[in-house]
Amino acid sequence: MALLGDTMRTLTLCAFLCTALHAQALRVVATTHDLADLAREVAGTRIACEVLSFGDQDPHRVVAKPSTLLKLRKADALLLMGLDLEHSWLPPLLEGARNEALTAGRPGHIDLSVGIEPLEVPAQVDRSRGTDLHARGNPHYNLDPEGGRHMARRIAECLGQLAPDHKADFAAGLRAFEAKLDAKVKDWEPEWRRLKGAKFVTRHGFFPYLSKSAGFDVIADLENTPGLEPSPAHVAKVMQLMREQKPAALLVPSWKAGGLTATVAEGTGIPVLALPMGSTGRGKDATWLDWMSHVISELAAAVPETREH
C-alpha cells in the first residue's frame, strides 16, 4: 500500500512537473506547416506549436474553423508568411480572437517576410487586374533553400525577443538547423546542375524564388493573374508555347492536378508534376527539409538526361 502511495506521489509530481514545463513553453501558432517545422527546429521543446495549414492545401484559401479562434486566442506568438499570403483568411480570425499580443507591430506578430526581397512586385495594383493575390510581391519564398534559411533566422531572432532567457537555446537550434541545411545543399548539387537552364511551365507562381536560385526558367504560367482562373485565350497561348518549347514539365500544386491541368497536359503532351507546395508533416514531405529534397529531386528527375550540363 505504501509502495502504491509512493508511486502515486511520484506520478503526480511528474505530471505536475510536465505540466509546469509545458506551461513555460511559448504557445506559437504558425499559419503554415513549414513555419511550424522550422520553429521546432530552432526552438525545440521551448515552444508548443499549432499549425493552421499544410502544404497540400492552398495557403491562400484556408478554411477557417472556430477552433482556430481558440488557438489564436491562447497564443503568445503568431508566425506568418506575410506578403499577403494569408490576407483572405487570417485578418478576420485575428480580429475574432481578440488577442492583442498577436496584432501587427507587437513582438508576438512575427511576419517572416520582413527582410525578404520580394520578387514579382506588380508595378500597378487595381481592380482591372482582378483579385491579384500577390499584390505586394510573390509570397512563396518558402520554396527556396535560402528562403528557409531566412525564415529560420528570423524565427530565432523574434522568438529570442519574446523569450530572452532562451535566446542562446534558439541560437543553438538555428546553428544546428543551418548545419543540416548546408549539408543538404551540398547533397542537392547534382540536381542543381541538372536543373540549370531547364524549362518549366507552372500553374500559379510558386516557383520564382527556386527558379532564381537553381537557374531554371519558368517560360509561362497558366494563370495570367495569380489566383484567378485563366482565360481561354491565355491557356491557348500557353499551350502553343509549350508545344513549341517543350518544357520539362507542367508544375502544379497537388490540389490543382485535375481539370484544366489535365486538359493542358493532354493537349500538349507535356507531363504534369503535381507537388505539395509546403511540408505536410507526413511521408516524403514530413519536414521542410524533406519537402525541399522531394521537390528538388522530382524537378531534376523531370529534366531529360540529354539536357544535363
Add this chain to the structure above:
Amino acid sequence: MAAFLRERSAASSRSLPLSNKHARVAGLAVLATTLVFSKPELGAQDLQSLEARMIAMQARYESRIAALESEVAGLRTHPPLAAEVELAATLDVTAAKWQQSGLSKAARDARSAAVQISVVADAVLTASGRRDSFETDNQFRLRSVELGFSGRLDPHAKYAFVLAAHEDAVEIEDAFADWDNGLPDTFTLRGGRMPVDFGFAAPLHDHELGFVDKPYAVQEFLGGRAVTTGLALHHWFGLGDTPVRWSLGAGNALQGDSHAIQGPLGGAHEHAALVGAEPVGERGIEDLIWTARVATTIDMAEHDTLTLGASVIHAPRERHFWFADPPTNTTVAFGDTDRTVAGMDVFWRHRNPATEGHLTIGGEWLWSRSSSVDDSTTPPVVNGTHQRADGGYVMAEYGLDTHWTVGGRWELFSHAEDRTLTTEACAVAVTWTLDEYNRLRLEAGLIDDESADDAYGFCMLQWTTVLGSHNHGLAW
C-alpha cells in the same frame, strides 16, 4: 607685528591644506564606516534592485529597438503601396484617435478602416406544376439586388449595412453595429436591425444558401430570414480545446424576411411581423422578443468538424387585434397570446484539401408552441390552449472542387397553425461556380403540401453574381 602676522598667516596657509586633507580622510572614513556598519543589507538590496532594473530596462529597449529595426527592414524590402500611403495620410486623424485608445499598431492600420462594398444580384427562372402558379412560377424573377457596406466604425466597433432592392420594394435588410474591442474578453454587443442568432439557415441571406430557397420548415416557423431590431450580446470561450459560443438578445419583434420562390412563403415578398406586438396601444417590456443560442464546433479530425447548436426565441406577449368591418372600422384588441420557437442543429463538415472539395451533412429540427386563436367567431377569441408543431430538414452537400457542388434536401413539418396538416418536400441541386463572380444553380424538387391540398414538382434555374468584397464569417 605686521611681519609676524604675515608669517603666521603664511604658516597657517601652509598648514591648512594638511589639516583639511586629514579632515576629509577622517570624514570619508566615518561615512564609509557608517555606511558599512549601519545598514549593510539595504545597500546590497538597493544595488541588486538597481541592477535588475537596469537589466529589465536594457531588455525593454533592446526589444523596442529590434522591433523598430524589423519595421524599417520591412519597409525597405516591401514598402507600402502608393494607394495605402495615400489612404493612411488621409486617415491621420483617425490614426491619432486610435493611438489614444491604446490599441496596437495593427488596429491603427489604415487598411482596417477601409469600407468593404459589395453588390449581389440574384435572379431565378422558375417552372412548376403548382395549381395556382400564375403569380409565382413559370416566369423570370429578379429576386433581389443587394448593396452591402461593412467596415470599422472606430477602434471599438464595426458595422454592416445591407440595402436590398426587390421587384416591388427597397428595404434595409441589415443595419447593425458590433461593439467588440470596447468590451472585455471576447464579448461583442450587436445592436440595430440584425439577423436573429437562431440555428444555421435562418440568419443567412438567400444567396448564401446551398439551395434556391430557405428550408421550408424555417419559412413556416420563422418566416424565412429571421430579423429583428434590438440588442444581442455574443460571447465565445474555450471549454478545454473546444470553442463554445452563446448569445442572448432582445428585439422589438421577430420579422420573417422571405423572398422564397417555393415553400410556405413562396411566391410573395413576405415581410410581416410574425411574432411581436402590433403598433397599437401601450408597449411594455413583455412585448419584446427574447432570443438565445448556444453552439459549439468540435474538431473531429484535421479537416472534419461537428457543429452542434440549440436556439430559442420567446415572445411573452403577442397582441391580437380585430379590424371591424365598415361602417365602424374600429380596431378591437381581442386577446394576447405567447409564442416560443426552439431549434436544434447538427452539421458535420469535411474539407478535402487535395481536391478543394467538401462534404456537408446536417439538419435542423424546430419546435413551435403558440396560443391558439379561434377565428371562427366574430371577433375571434384566444381559447387558452397551445398549438404545437414541429418539423425540420436534413441536407447533404458535396463539393467536387471549387466549381461544382451537388446537394440534396428532404423536409417534413407540421403546420404551425394546424399540426394535423403536414408538408413533405425534397429537392436536388447542382451548383456551378463559374468564377469568383458568377454562380449558376439548377434545382428540381417535389412538394406535397397538405395545407394547400396540392402536390407538384418544380424546377428552378438561379443566377447569382457577387461583386466586391463580401465576407460572411464563420458559420457556427
